[in-house]
Amino acid sequence: MEACAGRRDLIGITGMTVIILGLILLSLFAAAWVHMCLSAPKGKRGRRPVPDKERAEIYARKLSRMLQYDTVSKPEYNVEDLKRFRAFQGELERLFPQVHARLECFRLDGNLLYFWKGKSHDRPLVLMSHQDTVPAEGEWKYGPFSGAIAEGSVWGRGACDTKCSVMGFLQAVEELLEEGYEPEQDLYLSSSCTEEVSGDGCPKIVRFLQEKGVRPFLVCDEGGGIMEDPVPGVRGSFAMAGMMEKGMANVHFHVSGNGGHASTPLRGMPVARTADFVHWMEHHDPFRKRMEKPVREMLRRLAPYGILPVRYVFSNLWLFGPLVAEVMPRLSPHAAAMLQSTIAFTQIAGSDANNMFPKEVILGANLRFIPHQDMEETLGLVEKIAAKYGLEMEVVSAEPSTAVSETEGEAWELFSRVARETFPEAPVCPYILTGGTDARFYQDICPHVYRFAPVVLGPEQKAGIHGIDEHISTDCLPGCVDFYKNLIRANR
Numbered sequence: 043m044e045a046c047a048g049r050r051d052l053i054g055i056t057g058m059t060v061i062i063l064g065l066i067l068l069s070l071f072a073a074a075w076v077h078m079c080l081s082a083p084k085g086k087r088g089r090r091p092v093p094d095k096e097r098a099e100i101y102a103r104k105l106s107r108m109l110q111y112d113t114v115s116k117p118e119y120n121v122e123d124l125k126r127f128r129a130f131q132g133e134l135e136r137l138f139p140q141v142h143a144r145l146e147c148f149r150l151d152g153n154l155l156y157f158w159k160g161k162s163h164d165r166p167l168v169l170m171s172h173q174d175t176v177p178a179e180g181e182w183k184y185g186p187f188s189g190a191i192a193e194g195s196v197w198g199r200g201a202c203d204t205k206c207s208v209m210g211f212l213q214a215v216e217e218l219l220e221e222g223y224e225p226e227q228d229l230y231l232s233s234s235c236t237e238e239v240s241g242d243g244c245p246k247i248v249r250f251l252q253e254k255g256v257r258p259f260l261v262c263d264e265g266g267g268i269m270e271d272p273v274p275g276v277r278g279s280f281a282m283a284g285m286m287e288k289g290m291a292n293v294h295f296h297v298s299g300n301g302g303h304a305s306t307p308l309r310g311m312p313v314a315r316t317a318d319f320v321h322w323m324e325h326h327d328p329f330r331k332r333m334e335k336p337v338r339e340m341l342r343r344l345a346p347y348g349i350l351p352v353r354y355v356f357s358n359l360w361l362f363g364p365l366v367a368e369v370m371p372r373l374s375p376h377a378a379a380m381l382q383s384t385i386a387f388t389q390i391a392g393s394d395a396n397n398m399f400p401k402e403v404i405l406g407a408n409l410r411f412i413p414h415q416d417m418e419e420t421l422g423l424v425e426k427i428a429a430k431y432g433l434e435m436e437v438v439s440a441e442p443s444t445a446v447s448e449t450e451g452e453a454w455e456l457f458s459r460v461a462r463e464t465f466p467e468a469p470v471c472p473y474i475l476t477g478g479t480d481a482r483f484y485q486d487i488c489p490h491v492y493r494f495a496p497v498v499l500g501p502e503q504k505a506g507i508h509g510i511d512e513h514i515s516t517d518c519l520p521g522c523v524d525f526y527k528n529l530i531r532a533n534r
């Protein structure tokens with residue numbers, strides 16, 4: 043009898059606990075609902091400006107001329123290479139005569155720095171984009187150096203990455219000069235010819251500025267852009283500004299063996315060990331996922347524009363943060379790259395002969411680091427896992443993540459106000475750049491480096507960058523010029 047009563051008590055206590063837990067959960071979800079209604083009401087967008095076809099055509103023709111020059115970069119330039127860049131820069135002189143007549147232009151081994159003196163000098167603005175490109179391989183619909191204007195786009199290597207923005211800021215200054223505008227603040231236009239090979243062009247420009255004692259108030263480089271549907275569940279265009287860049291390393295893994303004839307196969311040979319390691323990395327994903335500040339800020343700003351469940355979750359990261367960090371990578375590889383370090387296996391070399399075991403297998407990989415598990419920790423972790431499979435890791439080159447630019451303060455306010463006014467249809471949103479740009483070199487002399495090219499980078503454009511058939515819509519070119527003009531005018 044007593045035992046039975048005891049069990050009844052136990053059931054009573056457990057039932058009560060379940061009810062209390064249920065009530066706590068319910069009130070948490072209800073609080074989250076109220077928080078969503080207050081902090082992230084449904085987002086409203088401004089109207090997309092009507093495309094200015096006449097201006098679009100003029101700018102498209104200028105960009106087309108720029109794309110007809112081969113400015114493919116190499117780790118080291120010889121005289122012939124410098125001639126190629128000089129020819130391109132000669133074209134810039136013809137396309138933007140006012141800029142070249144009225145601004146001071148410093149040529150630092152093929153890298154360009156223009157200076158337009160302002161009435162005041164306490165808030166220097168730097169607009170930048172590189173003039174070099176990656177090589178153009180494969181079969182193109184229009185030649186990679188044709189500069190073809192067709193199907194509403196300008197086609198060619200560098201159309202998006204990044205001759206469009208070089209055209210944009212040079213044209214902006216050209217027009218301001220024609221209008222008789224005098225800048226309130228100093229302006230610098232910076233364009234390296236070594237961005238694609240992580241060369242020393244931009245560091246040279248930054249050193250030059252440093253020696254002159256210039257501390258930029260705001261730097262706007264390429265990187266982000268007007269992007270569509272940035273994360274699953276959020277539709278429409280957003281002006282995405284990169285606030286930091288992940289770190290990067292290139293590594294080689296070496297596996298030694300004894301060689302030997304393939305007629306007597308043995309277990310655990312170099313190729314098999316390499317394959318085991320790659321397979322393990324692919325299936326275990328050993329890197330920690332966490333939301334860095336720009337990612338939290340991104341989701342918070344995207345929340346009002348998401349479908350209801352997404353709005354509910356993104357506006358309550360205090361409750362759903364860990365869940366989002368787990369689920370997002372499964373929905374989008376791009377989102378995954380913003381939450382964690384990554385490794386991509388890119389090269390492999392083994393035996394020269396089909397019937398011989400290799401004496402050594404070399405596996406190449408590219409790693410990207412996130413601040414919460416930066417260069418040293420990520421490399422240490424990967425080295426340890428590789429060692430379990432008998433692979434020895436050699437670091438070819440490595441660089442940690444950059445600092446995070448501020449999303450508060452005057453510089454951000456200025457940048458985001460101009461972006462909002464120029465692109466009312468695209469809410470401004472910070473994010474993490476998973477690739478690398480020259481902007482990182484400016485981080486030494488400026489805490490407000492925003493990576494944003496004011497052009498539309500839809501899925502087709504993104505596929506063309508470093509791919510084939512790179513092209514940019516002519517309709518977005520007037521917005522690009524306007525953004526730079528507005529930013530120069532607003533910096534007082």
Ligand SMILES: [Zn+2]
Pocket residue numbers: 176203238508
């Ligand atoms: Zn690029």
